[in-house]
Each structure stands twice: as structure tokens, then as C-alpha cells.
Amino acid sequence: MRTRLTQSDANGKVNFRGPFWQSGVSTSLAFPRHHGILRKGAFAMPTLEVCIGDNGREFFELTDDEMLVGRDQFCDIVVNNHTVSRQHARIVRTAEGFFIEDLSSLNGTYLNGRRLEGRTPIKDQDRIHIYEVVTIFHAGAPPAETDDDLEETLADVPLPEEANREIDAARQVPSPAHKDADDATSQARFRAALKISLDLEGELDVDQILPKILDSLFEIFPQSSRGYILLEEGAEGHLVPRAIKHRQSESGHSMTFGPISRKMALHVMSTAEAILMDDAPSDPTEESQSVFEVHSLSMICAPLMGPSRRPLGIVYLDTTDARNRFDQSDLDVLASVATIAAQGVESAGAKHTIWDVGTYKRHLGTAKQVQLQFLPQSRPEVEGYQFYDYYQPADEVGGDYFAYVLLPDGRLALAIGDVAGKGVSAALLMANFCAEVRYCLATCGTPAEAVEQLNQDLSSETLNYHFVTFVLCVLDPKSHVLTMVNAGHLPPLRRRGSLIEALGGNDAGLPLGCDAEPRYKQVEMPLEPGDTFILYTDGITEAMNAAGDVYGSKRLRSTLGAAPAGVEELGQALLDDVRRFIRGRLQSDDICLVCFEREA
Numbered sequence: 001m002r003t004r005l006t007q008s009d010a011n012g013k014v015n016f017r018g019p020f021w022q023s024g025v026s027t028s029l030a031f032p033r034h035h036g037i038l039r040k041g042a043f044a045m046p047t048l049e050v051c052i053g054d055n056g057r058e059f060f061e062l063t064d065d066e067m068l069v070g071r072d073q074f075c076d077i078v079v080n081n082h083t084v085s086r087q088h089a090r091i092v093r094t095a096e097g098f099f100i101e102d103l104s105s106l107n108g109t110y111l112n113g114r115r116l117e118g119r120t121p122i123k124d125q126d127r128i129h130i131y132e133v134v135t136i137f138h139a140g141a142p143p144a145e146t147d148d149d150l151e152e153t154l155a156d157v158p159l160p161e162e163a164n165r166e167i168d169a170a171r172q173v174p175s176p177a178h179k180d181a182d183d184a185t186s187q188a189r190f191r192a193a194l195k196i197s198l199d200l201e202g203e204l205d206v207d208q209i210l211p212k213i214l215d216s217l218f219e220i221f222p223q224s225s226r227g228y229i230l231l232e233e234g235a236e237g238h239l240v241p242r243a244i245k246h247r248q249s250e251s252g253h254s255m256t257f258g259p260i261s262r263k264m265a266l267h268v269m270s271t272a273e274a275i276l277m278d279d280a281p282s283d284p285t286e287e288s289q290s291v292f293e294v295h296s297l298s299m300i301c302a303p304l305m306g307p308s309r310r311p312l313g314i315v316y317l318d319t320t321d322a323r324n325r326f327d328q329s330d331l332d333v334l335a336s337v338a339t340i341a342a343q344g345v346e347s348a349g350a351k352h353t354i355w356d357v358g359t360y361k362r363h364l365g366t367a368k369q370v371q372l373q374f375l376p377q378s379r380p381e382v383e384g385y386q387f388y389d390y391y392q393p394a395d396e397v398g399g400d401y402f403a404y405v406l407l408p409d410g411r412l413a414l415a416i417g418d419v420a421g422k423g424v425s426a427a428l429l430m431a432n433f434c435a436e437v438r439y440c441l442a443t444c445g446t447p448a449e450a451v452e453q454l455n456q457d458l459s460s461e462t463l464n465y466h467f468v469t470f471v472l473c474v475l476d477p478k479s480h481v482l483t484m485v486n487a488g489h490l491p492p493l494r495r496r497g498s499l500i501e502a503l504g505g506n507d508a509g510l511p512l513g514c515d516a517e518p519r520y521k522q523v524e525m526p527l528e529p530g531d532t533f534i535l536y537t538d539g540i541t542e543a544m545n546a547a548g549d550v551y552g553s554k555r556l557r558s559t560l561g562a563a564p565a566g567v568e569e570l571g572q573a574l575l576d577d578v579r580r581f582i583r584g585r586l587q588s589d590d591i592c593l594v595c596f597e598r599e600a
Contacts, residue, residue: 046098048077048091049136059138062098067091069130070103079133088130089116098122098137206231206345210243213341217317218245220333223324224317225297230265231304231313231345239265239313264301269311274302274335276326298325302335304342312342340428374434380404380412382477388571390593398590399426400537401433401468405441412477413441416535416594417470418489420511429466433458437472447474448522451485451512455520458513467513471535480527480598485520487512490541493534493560495570500557503533530600532567534560539591540574546584555581567597 047059060077067076070088079088085105092099101119102109109116110129122128124139214227226246230239268275277299299318303311315338319326372391379387389402399419406412415437419426436457437450444450451472458468469489475482484492484504488511491502509520527533536556543551556574563573571593578591 046140047138049138050133062091062093065093068103070105079130084130084133089128091122092119096121098139100128206242209341209344211245213315213337213344214243214245217315217334217337218247220337221317221319221326221330223319223321223326225320226316226318228316229304229313229341230316232269232311239269242313264299265314265316268301268303268314272303272305272309272311274300274331274338276300276328276331278325300326300331300334302331302338304345305339306342306346308346312345314338315341374431375402376404380406382412382475384477384599385475386567386597386599388567388593388595390571390575390591392587392592393427393590394539394587397427399430400539400590400592401430402535402592402594403434403437405438407441407474410476410478412475413447414473414475414535414594414596415471416489416537416592417468417512418537418590418592419468420466426466429468433468446522447472447483447485448520451487451509451520452518455487455510455512455518456516459516467511469511473533473535475527475596481524482527482533483522483524485509485522487520488514490536490538493536493557495532495534495560495563496528496530498561500561527598529598532570532595532597534570534574535594537590537592539587539589540578540593542589543578543582543591544585544588545582551578551581567595570597571595 046062048062049057049059064076068087068090069075069077069079070086071079071084072086075087085103085107087103088105089100089102089109092101098121099119100109100111100116100122102116111120111122112127122137124137126137128135128137210229214229217227218224224247227244228241229243231242232238233240264275264277278297297318297320299316301314301316304313304315306312315334317326317334375391376389379389387404391400391402393400401415401417401419403415404412405415417430417433419429419433433454436454440450440453440457444453451470454470458466468487470487471489471492472485472487473482473492474484486492486504486508488508491505491508494501494503503525504523507521507523510518541551541553541556545551555577559574559577560570563570574593575591
């Protein structure tokens, strides 16, 4: 089909609508009458060719020394498209020739595929992209018009060379999440990533994986109207829909509003960045020019970034619910989910592929570094106390956990946990758990209430695949009292002189995530000068040597009793003894150790 511009009023305003799939929006151009729409053969001076849709084009004489292009009605060439800035670009004629400059627009102006920086000369046949609007500068008469000269292909769409291209009110974020996100956002992000990861465990068929991902996304984002997953296929890298989900309307009919924007999809693939876009006009009094004339969409789109660090495709969601539009936190969640989903897609293809072991190890090494960012980077500094910690997963990533959280009243929370299982899924739950612990400590009144809230969260339907053994200790350095809650974890040990004593074993509750109902008991105990407390995971007591013997609690207590004074010396002595014991055999489980001592 051929789309042409047609003059519609005395001011020379023309309206066009490009192909639904290609442009994603409809646009109107308004040209002051003195520029005029040229008739064929009447080219007395340089012209600007405007191309929209399938081969639609018209030509406009550049008669003035300066001509503004933008959405503002006072521009010389008005583009009524909300992705174009009010004063987007300027074409200037000087004695040296014609120039174009971007006027600090949101989405930029592109000359032959490159984003403009400052005033730039233009020459015959140069292509200028004013976002959706493609224009061509002709120094003289333009070429004869044909039906297929200006057919837009994927290769013709300008893609930014910089990572900071903005799409209207879009927000772009690297995948995955920011470290400094608030606890609530981090909690949602990792909960979503965990849900997808656990759903995909053991699944090797891509056609089974992708619908599962969309089903999970519609649970995570209940306001979603449509969801698409497109994968890059073929030698030319075409994006092909592989999974589609439409929410049913109240009438029972599928809520379909047409395909997604191709430019949006290509932008995400090109930059490997997630974007948020809202097609509602910035001025609510403006007439809607969207292809979604009735339904104003809020859209989020993220790349499927697998271990290869190359986008495999995109995942896209939109909503027509004006009260629940997507926001930045939703985009962060989708970006994290897309990364996990891409790993599932690549893993499904791995059954037909010989893994490059070196590359695989490098990816795991990167994952390890990311996971370590969620663990304490330094030890607390509390007057009168010394601290020591050690963490070593059996694989590159693991499910053991520890934390120090300074509370507003000056108390210090110390926590240690062990997620059932090992590897990536345990590491993801551990990452989610980091945010959960901080959130519960900040919102609950007592340590027992915080642990009960953690248990309820981990017992929810979305996280019922794993359980966590956990100990929470809250140290009051002023009163020298320790409050402890144990959820099915190995009892902490106290060294007082040469005596080693297990603490609170009779008061321990069930591991977190087993049952949403149990209540947990907190116990208080005074700390005397010289007291040392040892929190550890079963990677120590269950360490196995070449003969198949386990390290065990008895050897643990004997080693601690004979260890030198000082919390760091004690911790090092214990770890050295474990290494001597397992010599000749690989570490079989994650090891985590936290020790603290009240100075004598």
C-alpha cells in the first residue's frame, strides 16, 4: 500500500498515518503556506523530501535562512508526534551551504544514522531522521518518484550509537538492577527473577519455556494487557514472535491493539537496554495521534541477555490501565526477569551444543562477583567488640548468607542463613533474601516479628520451592545483651574460657518457608567480657574427607576450645583445621562463618 501526504486545510496542514507495525504512532505535519507542497517538476531551489509509511513522500522548498522543525505550532515544519520535541531541530542556510542542528531534543536528530552533535553541514541525498519522520535533503531536483525507492526496511531505521538515546518519556536502565535501589524495589526484582528461574529449572524446550515466562510475567504484572517474546532468528536476524499472551477483557474477548513498535524493538536490541515508554501525549489537551486511538498504552520492553552478553530477543509488556501504568520499578523488575529468562532460553539450546568450558567458567565468575556485592563488604566497627567472617561457596555461586545491619537505635543485627540447595537457584534466593531481611528489620518491632514476617514471605505461593535455615542475633553494645531467634539453623556456639556451649537449641523453630503459621521465640543472653560467639553453616560440620568421614560437631568444638585468643585467630584456626581435614577432596558444600567477641 502507498501512503501519500495530502493537503487538508488553508494552512497547508497534512495528516498521514504510516503502516501500523512499522511506525507505532500516527503523525501529522503542518507546513506554513509560504513553503508550500511542491508539484512535480517545480523544484527551483534545494528541497526537503519527507517520507512516511510505505513510500509516501512530498517535497518542500527550503526558502528561508532558518527553518525550525518540531512539535510546536510556531515551527516552520510542525510534526505533531509526541516523540518529537517541541523545537526539535533547525535547518540553516548560510553562504557555505545548508546546515542542520539538533536543539537539545529528547530523542535526538540523526544524520545518515549518526546522532548530531552541534551544527553539521548537509549535502545532497543526506538522510535526516527526526525520530519517526524520515527526511532527505536534495541540493537540486530530487530523483523521479518510484513505488519502491523509499521502502523502509529494518536496516533503514536509525539506531543510536550512544547509550543515552531517550524515547519520549522513556527511561533506560542497564540490565540488570542498580545496587542502590531501595529495599522494596530490590525485593520485588529478585522475587520476580527467582520465580522465573525456578519455573525454568530442568526445562529444555524453548516452546515450553517462553509461554511459562509470559504466564509468570502476567502474575508479576497483573495490569498487563499484552505480552510478547520475540527471538532473533535467521541469518538476517529478524525478530520473530515466539510467544504471545493477551489478557481477556470483561466481555471475554482478547484485548488486542495491534503489533508493537518496530523501532522500539530495534532500539532495545541495538542498545541492550530496557526502556519504559508511555504513549499518552505530554499535553492532555492535544488530540491523540497514536495508532492506539482509543487505548493509551504504557509499555516496558527489555532485552533477553543471555550469558553470551548478546541480545537473543526482547520481552515486551503493555497496559491500558490508566491507574496502574508501568513505572521505573516495574522496568527494573522486567530487566532482571529478562536476564534470567534468557539464561533459560540459552540453556534449552545447550542440549544441542558443546559447551565452551572456559567461557562458561568466566560467566560463572561474573555471577560470583555480582552475588558477592550483596554480602557485607566490610566488618562492623562497634566499640568494645571485634568481628570476623568468612564466605566460600562450593560452586562459583552459592546459597549461604550472612549480613550485618546497623539499626537506627544503635543496635547491630547479625544474621546467617543457608538456602536449601546449591548453585544458581540457591544464589538467586539468597539475593532475594538479602533485601527481605533488611526490609523486615526496618518494619518489624522485634527480632521475633522480623523472622515471622520473613517466614510468611518465603512461604508465599511464589516462593514455595525452597526453605532457609536462619539465625538472627541483635546485639545491644550498650547493655551487652544479645537477642537471638533461630529458625531451624545449627545452634550458635559460645566460647567462654575453654568451655564451648551450644545456645538456644531447644528454642529453635522450623526453617523459613516450610509453614506460614509457626511463631518464633526470641531469647536474650548477657555477654561477658571475653565471650566469643560462633555462627556457622553446615558446610563446616558436614565437610567430608577423601575417606568419606565428616568433620562433625565434636571436632568443631575441640578445635574451637583449643584455638588461640582473639576472634580472628579463632576463625582462622577453625578454617585451617577444616582445610587439613578435607585435603585431597573438593569442598562439597558452601561454607559461611561469622564470629564476634566482647573484648575483655
